[in-house]
Amino acid sequence: MIGIALRTLRFHRGGFVASFVGMFLGAAIVIGCGGLLESGIHRAAPPLRMDAAPIVVSGDQRYHGTAKDEVFAERVPLDAGLAGELAAVPGVAGVAADVSFPVTLTRDGRRLTGHGWSSTRLAPYRLVEGSAPSGKGRIVLSDRLGVRVGETVEALVRGRAERYRVSGLVGGAGNGAFLPDAEAGQAAGRPGEVDSIGLFTAPGADVAKVRRDVERAVDGRQASVLTGDERGLAENPDVMSEGEDLIPLAAAFGGLSAMVTVFVVAATLGLSIRRRRPQTALLRAVGATPGQIRRLIVGETMLLAVVATGLACLPGPHVGRWLLAAFAEAGVVPDTLAYRAGIVPVVAGACTALLTALGAAVVAAHGAARTRPVEALAEASRETRRFSRVRLALGLAFLAGGAALAWGTAGSDGPDAAGVATPAAMVWTAGFALLGPVLAAAVTAALRRPLRAATGCAGYLATENARAGTSRLTGAILPVMLATGLALALTYMQTTQTEGARAVFQENLRADLAVTSPAGGLPLDTVDWIARRPGVAAASAQVTSTGYIEPAELAGPLVHKGDAGEGAPQPPAMALLGVTAAGVTRTTAYRATGGSLDALAGASVALPERFAAPYRIGDTVPMRLGDGSRAALRLVATVRTRPGYETALLPAATLLPHTGGGLVPQIMVSVRPGADRDRLARTLAQGRPGLRVVDRAALSALRAEQDRTQAWMSWLVLAVVVGYAAIALVNAQILAVGERRRQFRLLRLVGAARRQVLRMMAVEAVLVTAAGLAAGALVAAATLIPLSLSVLDAPVPHGSPWILATVIAAALALTLAATLLPTLSLLRARPGGAVAGGRGPHQAVRVEDVLARRAPVELGVALRRLLER
Structure with a gap:
């Protein structure tokens, strides 16, 4: 059967291309998210200012002993006297303490970071003009600032205006300001404390051994010993706290992408295999066993999945780097956090993609293989399978799980509700996807009369086709439901949380003015x-x-x-x-x-x-x-x-x-x-x-800007996930239309004009969109109502109605385009190809078969309706 699978791939290029695109994109996103997760675990921040010191001692930001190993929000300081103790450690040739404080030049408002002069030993700075600051009121500035030696500058230090005489200029990376060490300690506002201590090892000393000795020297203190890329944590301790946020972010993003990939691949593969039912039926009729059919379908799918996943391993790390750069640009994570991902994310992402494809192939193969040989040809021409009890049970189980998560969302604290609501959206999606045939039949029944009344013959043909082809309709509806449900749920989730935070801020704001600097x-x-x-x-x-x-x-x-x-x-x-x-x-x-x-x-x-x-x-x-x-x-x-x-x-x-x-x-x-x-x-x-004074309106505007910056991360996740679902929607619609080649030719053979066929397909696209939007709205409502109750104490989520209108318009436009454009392409063929001359193994059909009602039900309905006209 594997040999047959290899030889038949070229006869079903459309279906396999659609499945390949879904697998490739899904695997690339999952691999990229895996790289983000490993980067969050490593939290590597290559040193810039402290690159000259092989060992750096800094405050330990961890709250050790707690269940979650919490991270302190502020920099943990060190006792300045520790520098002298560390200088006595064997193998240490010298030490340099460092403190940081903000400096703002009043002439142009440029903000610098101030340090003590001795910390220049740690950094790639060199004195290019003048001399080191040797007394009070002296300062050394970067040669990039356009100042001259001997010039007097005014700067804001510790919120006060101070005048300094420029004693020298330094060259190197960054724009720094350097004061005498004693004055720098006062400017930092922490006399007797330092931020970090750089250690220089003696020539020939074993850095690893010196590090172990230094760790023993600081044992019992809230201090950490850093080497390699870890030294960057001393320069920017936010990497420890904000970099850790990358772990749940990447896990949630990757998990969401993986679940979307499952739905996308399953729906696309199901449509592709359904399109080949005549071929599968013929194999069953000539003696192929169910196991052989399963091996055929699984073999084809896994061959495709291996190629798609292998190719996805190339852009996958680049996707991760792009996401990390985007998060850093938005201020979600520090820009010093480096992308560090080895082979583990690639292997894990590839295995996830292959398992997803395998699961989808097994499910799709089960439906094709369970047909009895005597029913095979009839099954190929007409859908007779009933709704599976196993599928019904699984669907109800997922809905029960969604209800449990909804209860948990409503009972969560406002800021934590989204953490429960996001997986709830996926569980609801899985439940409604499994119950898709029931939803499709219900929506078709509800819209049958309105569509027929509004569109006449086209509506009649479209609703009859939908009723006869429930499986095809369900496969087309699922991507629409996935895209619209996630778009509505994630978008209104973000706007509702933003409104909740804004309401709390406004409730607490009683001041008329705010003074800043x-x-x-x-x-x-x-x-x-x-x-x-x-x-x-x-x-x-x-x-x-x-x-x-x-x-x-x-x-x-x-x-x-x-x-x-x-x-x-x-x-x-x-x-x-x-x-x-x-x-x-x-x-x-x-x-x-x-x-x-x-x-x-x-x-x-x-x-x-x-x-x-x-x-x-x-x-x-x-x-x-x-x-x-x-x-x-x-x-x-x-x-x-x-x-x-x-x-x-x-x-x-x-x-x-x-x-x-x-x-x-x-x-x-x-x-x-x-x-x-x-x-x-x-x-x-x-x-x-x-001093800078702003009023209450400016404070609210500043808060809104901060909320928008924080929300940018959610919009990025939404764009990637929903964009992937939208691509799957287009793939599924093109694949579903491609299955209708024989039907279109038969309709053209009996006299239907191109515009009549296009009108029928346009009505079907509207029907698919309406059913997908209805299911997506159920997913969104089941997710957002509990969230809104938690955040706003009201069942209606906050957000502009234009969001809903945009999602509806986008879904309708994508579905219409993905339906009508392939239809136009198929209608270019001569109608006679339906009687003879079809190139594919299942495209030719005899007119007597149609008259004998052995063609699919929708074809008989279409022919009868057109003949009556």
């Missing part, structure tokens, strides 16, 4: 200065971070990697907001449900009610702040927040030292009743250098 933040004393300005009712700092309530199991010595074990605790994580007690109630919507927010001072905290249950007002709450520091905070109040958006309030002075910049990102201001808000904004902006 192009330098990246403001000194904390700016809050008091603003609060004393005429016309200001209240002012409050807003410092954001992330923290954890530390479980008692982790309250002892620091737990390091590998020490967690089974049953490790998962500390409650929540957003942290540093505020000013005197202005928090006037500038935000937070209100105390227990205790008082006025007591937020010193080491204190106001917890969300959800996490405050084990404690009473006045109790001490053990917490880990964003930089990994432990803090014992006194509970002074509880606040009510939306589920999933829980935020703990801390005094800004307490939280600020544990953030990366050590500056207040923005200060919220409420205006006194009767005061001129615009005049106050101008007064504040002119009061101190580097």
